[in-house]
Amino acid sequence: MVGRNARPPLCLRYLQNETGKDSGKTTLLLLHGAYASTVALLPIIGAVRDTHRVFALDLPGWGVSDDLNLCEMDADGCTDVVIAAIRWFVDAVVRSDQRNKAQPVSVYAHSLGAYYAIGLARRYPDVVSDLILACPVGLFSTLGDSGAYWALLFVTYAHCRLLRVLRWIVIPLVEACTRSAETRFRVRLACSPFEGANVLAKQIHFEPCNALWKRPSLEALSAVKARASLIFGEYDSLVPAHQARCLLRLTREQLDCRLLRKAPHSLHIDRFVSEIVRIIEDREGRTAPSGIAMLAEGVHRSKNKRAHFVGASFDRRDSLARIVRVYETVLDAPLDFSL
Template sequence: MPHSPPAIPPTPTFLSVSGVRTRHIALGDGPPLVLLHGIGQSLEDWDEVIAPLAERHRVYALDLIGFGLTDKPDVPYSLAGLARFVRHFLDAVGETRPATLIGNSLGGAVAQQFAVMYPERTARLILVNSAGFGAEVTPLLRLLTVPRLGEWLLRPHPLSSARVVRAIFHDPAFVTPERLQHAAQVAEQPDRSRAYLRVARHLGTWRGIRPDWRDTLIEQLAARQLPTLLIWGEHDQILPSHHLQAAQQAYPHARSHLFKNTGHLPQVERAGDFSALVLAFLEEHTPPQNNLQENSA
């Protein structure tokens, strides 16, 4: 079903998640969806699709601990820790129903880790240009894992943040002044580099993304046969699109879709088609309504 242009999402608010001041959006009614952004990013990566998805679902988008405008405490920042934070967030908003997790880039790895750690709270997975399916990653992320060099590269500078914004889109029309301004604001957050570097170094080295956590995660999750949708952009400069083939091999039961002429954020560059694709998948895999509990949030 065609969608009208997405409405402007509501202004994010803050709540305490286990003592961490956490920026988030909650919108809509229906089965819960949780939107998880990539490394160094924020919930703005979902702005174009929050309203369409919220027409049929209860949508939660958040800045993960250490990212965006959420607090950045001095903690280890492991993949398991990020997944645990998502669980604490859902507890804080009173959402106890099994949720569909939609994760982009790092958020895809967090979604998979969440599904392994909390199977009773996971209904489906939608993995969008997701980390976890190959060693190749943009050279910048590899360089960030090098001691001292990573700290130097993450010094706040408008040119640096603009370079990242340009890299995540195939169509330069999406590199808007508003996105550049927001990227610069995020880059200037206190302790931002600490969280960013700890995640990058936990997941990868200068050679690329570590194979140990990838192999373990896939092995643990593949046996569950969760309803899964794999989405990629053909011209992703961060995680190359041939990772989609590895994802299909890892989860042969999954549906998949490759967006042509699209970069690292299909949910932005192909917002209308992305929303329609996701809603159709969710409709196909939604249990009968009488099996769903009413949202108490």
């Protein structure tokens, strides 16, 4: 259906806050991050369910959506298929009961979901009107302090082995001790050996003490037509906070890029939810510029003036080695970050 070769039908699980005819409300598509599912998006759904048509999707290979059987594909091929699957879902489900089926939707995405959301907006500009990206992994090639540990987990496929053991031990124990259908569902979801993690492993280049994202999406973001807002957490150990400062420097503070104090990578804090709702409400009926044009100009400007940026927008707690590594990896010519 979405693959390059003949494949069986793809089953995608999603949550929706209402059914039936188009109610005239703005449509919001939610995409979760790695090692998560629509369960992680429940706080967002609860906050906007009365004002928006909300669809929360289990990404292919995650949650209880079908796997895509992408073991033989490279990183780019896997990304292509996942983005195509999301596009199919938008056309077949999200926009199917709209009065205007060509009307684009707003997308909120977290972590890995933000990486796919940027690719969706870049390749299909008619599908996405607004992007709200929280802790967007893969925007730059460098990861945070915990990135190398996550990379080691993915590259060695240790997560699959560990989760299978937990599945054998924990699930029978929980099912014997509780009658709660919700508890059983959450435990089965947590113990599933996600295929999505195997796909994610292909996106990461692992080094003994470091990990790099192979195909960063910075230039792809600079080319999207949708309005974009980005949210970073100050204590995020996977997506470093200095990336927010770098983006503000590149765009001369014209991009809507927010840094939440003392916020980690996880969405399970009220400040993330309230900030997302604030962005959604501020955008209703407005056509404010997104700052994307300034981002494109900043990326182009940085190709030949890398030294102008080094150390200028980073917290003093960051080491010089990391600052130089970030800029040499991200901004050195030639830029080839498109998805």
